[in-house]
Amino acid sequence: MTQHETATKKTIRTWPIVVLIIILLLSSVVWYFYRHYLADNRWKPLLQAQLKELVLRASDSLYHIEYSDFDLNITSGNATLSDFKLVPDTLVYQKLVAAKKAPDNLFILSVKKLSIKNVGARKAYQEKILNINNISIDNPSLTIINKRYDFNDTVKIGKPKTPYQLVKKIFKQLRIDSISLKDISVNYINQSNPVTKQTALKHLDINISNVMIDSLSALDSTRFYYTKGVEVILHNYKIATPDSLYNAELKQIYFSTAKREIILDQVTFLPRYNRNEFYRQMGTSGDIFTLKFKKITITYIDLQRFLRDQKLYAGIMNVSNADVQIYSNNAYKGKKSIKIGHDPHQSLQRVALDMKLSRLNIAHTDIIYSETDAITEQTGVITFNNTSGAIVNVTNDARAKKKNPFMVARIKTHFMKTAPLQVNFKFNLNAKNGAFNYSGTLGKFDGRILNKLVKPLALVQVQSADVERLDFNVDANNYNSKGHLEFYYKNLNVQLLKKVNGRAGLQTQGFISKVANALIIEKDNPNKKGVFRPGPINLKREPTASFFSFLYKGLLDGLKPSVGFDKKTENKVNKIVAKVSTVVDKFNKFKVGRKQRKVERQARRQAKKDSINRIKQKQSL
Structure with missing residues (x-):
């Protein structure tokens, strides 16, 4: 099978079933109106019978239609169809499956009201050219049952018929200026995997412009499935993630085939539980994400590739005015989650939909990472404010990765709302060990x-x-x-802290801090003699460390030798601290003992004084 034949077959099977039914309906209306119209309206039952026959014939008996009333205004050319239903015959479908001729999608459709305005009936009869101004479909409910069959991808099943071939015996040209589907309900049932999954959509609007079906329209590259454009608008969409830990909500989704773009307005991805309950539900430690996006746009979408291969290839994705919060709790007492293999570029490879974005632009985004420490049980926070930049070659598609295996990010931001930070990432999308590089420059700031x-x-x-x-x-x-x-820094002075059991907060280590600042910590880098201390980084990753935690701990590993606190010095300091701590502990115990002995002496003196006073009182009596 050639690529063109495959694309044509996919086109027929994914052609919007609603539009196809409309074509068949109008064909029968015009044909019978001019050839069988009688003053006593005997044409109506003939029309209805022929309409149902046309639907059966066009779908190879897979579908039949039902409706409560069909009304046609001869003068205006307007028509209304009420309580319309499109129903598949499951026995016929099973026979098509056995014959390897079944489509991947099965449709069940009901429509409360279908209105057609300004049907050019006379021209249709005389010239076999049908023009319609508008078709409006109110409150349609559509169920799509998807089950992908290998034979649809690998076996040629005869020569497929195009929409033009289905209507050419009646019309040589069919044109519809606009089709509006309002407040659609869609239930998508995916039976292609071992576990059936359902996705429901409500409050969906679809607008189709300038439908043209003739002998040449299929070859018109400016058209999308015989239309000049399809617009899809979904309002107030909300769905829980499969693990039920998050809710995803969108105020509106807009999709245009003419513009080849998707716009998502006010997107949120929020935990469904507080932090403690979240970890209890998850049963392990891990990152908790809170994501808010004012707008996300995806442009230059390759629609033919998406419909033909179910792969999302697009040019640019723009993310603006986002608020990203990531929380990790290392003090969590339960099972620890392993983060190996879950870095961003590795998580991208597990996305079910094959995709490739040439470029992802980020603008005016705030990122907050917070982590609760297992020892201190306190939470550290790092922020990146007003973040902007670009990520290129965002993909999990094997063919795209073969051409270019690297995803590159160039980011500009403000560290802790103050210091300018430029950071670059280079991710190897094919590396089994998740290899990546990060580099950058952090500008001037107050170290506090x-x-x-x-x-x-x-x-x-x-x-x-x-x-x-x-x-x-x-x-x-x-x-x-x-x-x-x-x-590079000057005037460095630090206070060492410790966590003391039974005492709130962190306690200062005054004496040890003075020793550290005087004898260990280098005040300047380079020092007064011009000697610069580099900061080598060689850090083994803890399996439970998240991506962000791994990044800053790597930098912290290089900061220590930069300030004079290298491995050798650290070992010496630990020994000194241990000795000093022992002396301090003994001194503290001595102070506590001395205080206790003083209290006891005072108590004895007071007891002696009280005894003397009692004796004097007795003598006075």
Whole structure:
């Protein structure tokens, strides 16, 4: 089978069934009106019988129609069909399956009212050219049962008929200026997988413009299935994710075949539970996402590829005015989720729909990542504000990845609302170990803004730091990260913290902090002699560490040697801290004991004084 034959067959089977029924209806109306019209209206039962016969014949007896009334105004050329139903014959369908001729989609349709305006009946009869101004379909309810068969992709089943071939014996040309379907309900039942899935849509509007069916329209590249354009508008859509942990809501979805674009307005992806209940429902630790998007647009969609191969190829996706929040709880006491293989580019590969976006643009987006530490049980926060940038070659399609296996992101943002940050990512979409690179530059800022992150997660409080620049370049994968970091700063002074059981908050380590600042922490980089300390990065990834956590911990691994706190020094410091802590603990115990002994002495003195007073009172009596 040639590619053209496959595309033609797909075209026939995906042709909107509503429009096809309308064509058959109008064909019978015109034909019988001019050849069988009688003053006593004996044409009406003949018309109805012929209409039903045409539908059976056109669908190979797969469908039959039912309706309560059909009204035709001869003068105006207007017609109305009430309580219309399109019903499939399941026995016929099973025979088609056995003969390997069944379509992938089965339709069940009901329409409350179908109105046709300004049918050009005279021209249709005299010239076999039918023109209609408008067809309006109110409150249609459509059920689509999808079951994909291999024989529809691999076996040629005769020569398919085009819509023109179905009507050419009656008309040589059929044109409809506009078709409006209002407030549609659609129930999509997918039986192609072992587990049947259903998706319901309500409040759907479809507008079809300039339908043309003749001998040449199928070859018109400016048309989409014989139309100049189809617009689909879905209002107030809401659906729960398959795991029931999130609700996805959209105020409106707009799709245009003429513009080849999709517009999503006010999109939200929200957890259905609070954090504690979310983890209980999930049964393991993991990231919790809260996503809000003012608008998402997808342009330059390859419609033919989507309908032919069920692959979404598009040019540009624009995301603007988004609010992205990601929360991770390392203090969660239950089962820990393994994050290996779940980085963004790896999650993209598991999307069920094969897709390729040439470019994803991001504008005016705020990203907040927060993490609760297992030791401190406090939450660190890192923010990226007014984020913009582009991601190119966003794909999970095998053919596209063979041509270009790298997805590249170039992002500009403001770190903690203050420091300009430029970061680049290069993801290897084919790497089994999830390899990627991230590099960038962080501009000038007051180091104290880091406290929201490092106090809860690193037990360090920055007292002062004038950061001039931070450059980094890291190669990473699912298991480790290696690279280097260059940290330029002045006037660094820190306070070391600790978590004490039974006491609220974090406690300062005053004496140890003074020792660290005086003997270990380098105040400037480069120092006064001009010696610069680089920050090598060599970090083994914890399997439970999320993507964002892995990124900042990699940078933290390079920051330590930059400030003079390398592995060798860290080991020495840990020993010193242990010794000092022992001395401090002994001193604290001594202070507590001395205080206790003082209290006891005071108690004894008071008891002796009370005893003397009692003796004096007795003597006075």
